[in-house]
Amino acid sequence: MQVPAPFEYARASTVDEAIELLGRHGAGARLVAGGHSLLPMMKLRLARPDALVDINGLSDLDYIRVDGDEIAIGAMTRHAGVLGSAVLAEHYRIFAEAERVIADPIVRNRGTVGGSLCQADPAEDLSAVFAALRGTAVVRSASGSRTVALREFHTGPYETVVGEGEILVEVRVPIRTHLGSAYEKVERRAGDWAIAAAGAFVQLDDAGAVRDVGLGLAAVGAEHYTCEEAEDLLRGRPLSDEAIAEAAALCAQRCQPQADQRGPVDYKRHLVGVLVGRALRRSAGRARGEEV
Amino acid sequence: MTTTERPADSDDLRSPAGNPLGFGRMLRKEDARFLRGHGRYVDDVVLPGMLHGAILRSPYAHARILSVDTTAADAHPGVKAVITGKTLEGLNLAWMPTLSGDVTAVLATDKVRFQGQEVAFVIADDEYTARDALELVDVEYEPLPAVVDARHALDPDAPVIRDDLDGRTDNHIYDWEAGDAEACEAAFARADVVVAEDMIYPRVHPAPMETCGSVAYMDKVTGKLTVWTTTQAPHAHRTVYALVAGLPEHKIQIISPDIGGGFGNKVGIYPGYVLSIVGSIVTGAPVKWMEDRSENLMSTSFARDYHMHGEIAATKDGKILALRVNVLADHGAFNGVAQPTKFPAGFFHVFTGSYDYPAAHCKVTAVYTNKALGGVAYACSFRITEAVYLVERMVDCLAFELKMDPAELRMKNLLRPEQFPYTSPTGWVYDSGDYPRALAEAMRIAGYDELRKEQAERRAAAARPGADPSAPLMGIGLSFFTEAVGAGPRKHMDILGLGMADGCELRLHPTGKAQLRLSVQTQGQGHETTFAQIVSHVIGIPPEDIEVLHGDTDNTPFGLGTYGSRSTPVSGAAAAVAAQRVKEKARIVAAAALECSVEDLEWEHGRWYVRGDPESAKTMAELAMAAHSALELPEGVEGHLDASVVYDPPNLTYPFGAYICVVDVDPQTGAVKVRRFIAVDDCGPRINPMIVEGQVHGGLADGVGMALMEVIAFDSDGNNLGGSFMDYLLPTSMECPSWELGMTVTPSPHHPIGVKGVGESATVGSPAAVVNAVLDALGLRHADMPFTPAMTWRAMQGRPMRPDLAIE
Numbered sequence A: 001m002q003v004p005a006p007f008e009y010a011r012a013s014t015v016d017e018a019i020e021l022l023g024r025h026g027a028g029a030r031l032v033a034g035g036h037s038l039l040p041m042m043k044l045r046l047a048r049p050d051a052l053v054d055i056n057g058l059s060d061l062d063y064i065r066v067d068g069d070e071i072a073i074g075a076m077t078r079h080a081g082v083l084g085s086a087v088l089a090e091h092y093r094i095f096a097e098a099e100r101v102i103a104d105p106i107v108r109n110r111g112t113v114g115g116s117l118c119q120a121d122p123a124e125d126l127s128a129v130f131a132a133l134r135g136t137a138v139v140r141s142a143s144g145s146r147t148v149a150l151r152e153f154h155t156g157p158y159e160t161v162v163g164e165g166e167i168l169v170e171v172r173v174p175i176r177t178h179l180g181s182a183y184e185k186v187e188r189r190a191g192d193w194a195i196a197a198a199g200a201f202v203q204l205d206d207a208g209a210v211r212d213v214g215l216g217l218a219a220v221g222a223e224h225y226t227c228e229e230a231e232d233l234l235r236g237r238p239l240s241d242e243a244i245a246e247a248a249a250l251c252a253q254r255c256q257p258q259a260d261q262r263g264p265v266d267y268k269r270h271l272v273g274v275l276v277g278r279a280l281r282r283s284a285g286r287a288r289g290e291e292v
Numbered sequence B: 001m002t003t004t005e006r007p008a009d010s011d012d013l014r015s016p017a018g019n020p021l022g023f024g025r026m027l028r029k030e031d032a033r034f035l036r037g038h039g040r041y042v043d044d045v046v047l048p049g050m051l052h053g054a055i056l057r058s059p060y061a062h063a064r065i066l067s068v069d070t071t072a073a074d075a076h077p078g079v080k081a082v083i084t085g086k087t088l089e090g091l092n093l094a095w096m097p098t099l100s101g102d103v104t105a106v107l108a109t110d111k112v113r114f115q116g117q118e119v120a121f122v123i124a125d126d127e128y129t130a131r132d133a134l135e136l137v138d139v140e141y142e143p144l145p146a147v148v149d150a151r152h153a154l155d156p157d158a159p160v161i162r163d164d165l166d167g168r169t170d171n172h173i174y175d176w177e178a179g180d181a182e183a184c185e186a187a188f189a190r191a192d193v194v195v196a197e198d199m200i201y202p203r204v205h206p207a208p209m210e211t212c213g214s215v216a217y218m219d220k221v222t223g224k225l226t227v228w229t230t231t232q233a234p235h236a237h238r239t240v241y242a243l244v245a246g247l248p249e250h251k252i253q254i255i256s257p258d259i260g261g262g263f264g265n266k267v268g269i270y271p272g273y274v275l276s277i278v279g280s281i282v283t284g285a286p287v288k289w290m291e292d293r294s295e296n297l298m299s300t301s302f303a304r305d306y307h308m309h310g311e312i313a314a315t316k317d318g319k320i321l322a323l324r325v326n327v328l329a330d331h332g333a334f335n336g337v338a339q340p341t342k343f344p345a346g347f348f349h350v351f352t353g354s355y356d357y358p359a360a361h362c363k364v365t366a367v368y369t370n371k372a373l374g375g376v377a378y379a380c381s382f383r384i385t386e387a388v389y390l391v392e393r394m395v396d397c398l399a400f401e402l403k404m405d406p407a408e409l410r411m412k413n414l415l416r417p418e419q420f421p422y423t424s425p426t427g428w429v430y431d432s433g434d435y436p437r438a439l440a441e442a443m444r445i446a447g448y449d450e451l452r453k454e455q456a457e458r459r460a461a462a463a464r465p466g467a468d469p470s471a472p473l474m475g476i477g478l479s480f481f482t483e484a485v486g487a488g489p490r491k492h493m494d495i496l497g498l499g500m501a502d503g504c505e506l507r508l509h510p511t512g513k514a515q516l517r518l519s520v521q522t523q524g525q526g527h528e529t530t531f532a533q534i535v536s537h538v539i540g541i542p543p544e545d546i547e548v549l550h551g552d553t554d555n556t557p558f559g560l561g562t563y564g565s566r567s568t569p570v571s572g573a574a575a576a577v578a579a580q581r582v583k584e585k586a587r588i589v590a591a592a593a594l595e596c597s598v599e600d601l602e603w604e605h606g607r608w609y610v611r612g613d614p615e616s617a618k619t620m621a622e623l624a625m626a627a628h629s630a631l632e633l634p635e636g637v638e639g640h641l642d643a644s645v646v647y648d649p650p651n652l653t654y655p656f657g658a659y660i661c662v663v664d665v666d667p668q669t670g671a672v673k674v675r676r677f678i679a680v681d682d683c684g685p686r687i688n689p690m691i692v693e694g695q696v697h698g699g700l701a702d703g704v705g706m707a708l709m710e711v712i713a714f715d716s717d718g719n720n721l722g723g724s725f726m727d728y729l730l731p732t733s734m735e736c737p738s739w740e741l742g743m744t745v746t747p748s749p750h751h752p753i754g755v756k757g758v759g760e761s762a763t764v765g766s767p768a769a770v771v772n773a774v775l776d777a778l779g780l781r782h783a784d785m786p787f788t789p790a791m792t793w794r795a796m797q798g799r800p801m802r803p804d805l806a807i808e
């Protein structure tokens, strides 16, 4: 049995209480949501918080709903909730496609949207999804709420803008029309983290040109989990094979993967090219109403 | 199914519980407790006053220990004792013998020699305190360069790992050879075609679900030592503890309760077991030690790690003439391979496989590296997995060069039924087999010709202009294996001087219920069911009336344990012979009861009856009561119905099989999907076909795992890169197709009920089939497993990577 170092434990039943508990326990306190990232690190003693503030009681943060022209997702929504959501399925196929390949049912039943984004693991699939969709994060503290673009949310591997005494409460995604989205991931085995993954949405205008496009990249050292240059290159152009190839090549070039037992750098770059191409192609197909 | 299949015992003969009276499908007797959560494993053992131990392990692969300071740990509240190498030196227990004539450190004294090696043992009131206090033990290390790549272990400037051994100046362990080098040379000289290939069977881990652990209690009043421990060989462990620690063997009781998988991982004796015993002696209290997952993966017995160079010689029309192989064996820092003593490379020299050719030779050179010790584990039948992989890859390499269909090449060279018993070029006597029939059956189930047609069509489509570049590459792979299991004949096979014969005791109670005591220990194989069926088959009482007892050395006869698929070939034979003796004794009792002569009695469906008068009969249950009654028995015949047997197998048994795997490879990402897997196994008559199929299913999953993802690699500092289940990947149901099983039945001529082992057949046979399929898809002659997407893609690029080293 792997055993974490000693720590204090408190359970919050409201967001305000969670913030208060964080304040009371000071800099050494950490929130625990699903615990699927934090607890393994604690057992290996790579993380040693003095205190855990358990927010699993905050069931009012477990929701997915349409709110004006956006979809709002509560931070305590479990992966399984995202996977099964009819609202998300209607607007963004990318969510279910990414969720299907995140970990396994046991992890998905417990792991949360908030935990995934705040963990800021470079291979986190939802970070790439939200980056692709240009979502925004709502962060609360004792002094009120602030909104942060998802593409500015992560400040580095395992680092986010969420500061001491703050809690991520919600993630918002704009609703778009004439749209298709898709997620592509290659893993060594079901349940493993991505070797590389790419997500995309494509919005086409009536002429078939790209009105808007979003790209998300996981596990390959892409800045803010995306490649804006490639998006810029596609916007306004018809989504031809050449355009896709150019964008994919740019993504492969700009990302900065690291070699590990999942694969060497050249392979990961190559995969980025393949997966961006596939995600764009399927997104475009879906935007045109094809079954892909 | 074929004509020689032994029919299941007749269907209309069912026990009151609906079970077959003998062979046939029945649910496992042990599952009632497992499914209800009533299994009792070592970690479930809780004794009054029990303390908990935890092991401090080396962060370095190779380092000198300058000092170990336990002051802070000793002072930590709840800590009862801290044991170091120094403590053990005082007890003459710092080193212990391995199963291969080497010694290994219980706790390191001079140096640490692999990452994860045991350095100190903390005993505390609870496991949390023990683990907290580990951080308070202050060890000063002087890091040394590590030997990581076995291929450089014998370089003149390689650091010497085993400077504890007198006069050691290099990392060489042994050279060993088998076969006839000269005959091989001559055969190669006259061959039309010679193909050579280098291949790695990388280091993998058995990774049982339950990690290793023990609870030891030395009762100072009675002098009795009781150890509940995760062992596949409780009796052997008892004797080794007696020999090593000088404890009286009659005062040692080893209890191996329910075991959550072994696969060879639980054959040897680990420092943690010894430390729990020492801990109990030091503290006077029971001490529990249970390792965590990373400890299991990093410090307990690995498997394989063979670097092989094969050469095959043949005529141009594909008749194999000879095979030779050089092996570089990475044994880690201590030679701790578990195998029969006279077989330093296990049974690797059955690498000649299932084919008919006269000349073969192998040479194995074993070296030390800064890695964990172990070697024979993971359902490999003493290195037969490596051997089968080698020959089945070499045959495919030959087919590749000859541009010949690999099935046709195999058919051309398989041993013929009339050649059995067959003596192989390296001296193994294969007991029985009909190989072409098994291969034909596998090809029939697979629809082999159709598959090849589909493959040709797909290849043609992919070559057309405008073809979809992501269309999968289809590959078809074959493998034919011959296993050698049931170790083994006592005059050839022993472990630490203990001959590999098994005891067994069968006792019928007066009411006709029976107890069968075995020396072997189930780890999930279903012994409690299979062995009851063996006895039922011979004496006709229902399997549910036979209690199988095992795993407690105070309650069972001596034997060497369960590994190498030996339980059914050896202990199964012992049980059958014991039952036959009981049956014959019952005949004497029947003669007395029916007042006839023994010769007048006939046996049918669990009863003796008077020939010509079937109404005059006694069932086994009636005879059991009679044997315990006042009935007068002939002079010299003792009462009761029981038998005690020691079975010394005359030979190994040789199960075999033909496997076909179909894969689809994504040409752009390198991802491999196993589409189909067909396995035709011949293990002789099937006692419980459901259990046999379960064993095959598990082994096939193992094979997919090894071929596609399992490997323990090390970085250049000797850091273990497979120390958790995030890093050491086991296959899931998602990677496994729905297995398609078939069978043929060729009984063993020397086993009392004709059965052969099956526990490891699929692990032995399947990796080569998957690898051959992947390489067939890629159109490559060879590349090393595991075929992770990255490995596959790099192989396609012509820039393959070493699977055993860190990816850079």
Ligand SMILES: Cc1cc2nc3c(=O)[nH]c(=O)nc-3n(C[C@H](O)[C@H](O)[C@H](O)COP(=O)(O)OP(=O)(O)OC[C@H]3O[C@@H](n4cnc5c(N)ncnc54)[C@H](O)[C@@H]3O)c2cc1C
Binding pocket: A030, A031, A032, A033, A034, A035, A036, A037, A038, A039, A075, A076, A079, A101, A102, A103, A104, A107, A110, A111, A112, A113, A114, A115, A116, A118, A119, A123, A124, A125, A126, A162, A166, A167, A168, A169, A191, A192, A193, A194
């Ligand atoms: C076996 C396994 C496989 C996995 N595979 C994948 C995979 O393939 N792809 C993938 O993307 N992920 C994968 N994961 C990760 C999994 O998705 C995340 O672990 C999980 O979703 C994180 O969420 P959690 O709720 O468990 O977070 P926790 O572990 O509870 O928390 C993670 C971090 O976030 C902080 N935190 C949590 N909630 C908040 C909040 N509301 N506000 C501020 N900070 C917060 C915590 O303090 C902690 O630092 C895998 C995990 C496991 C165990």
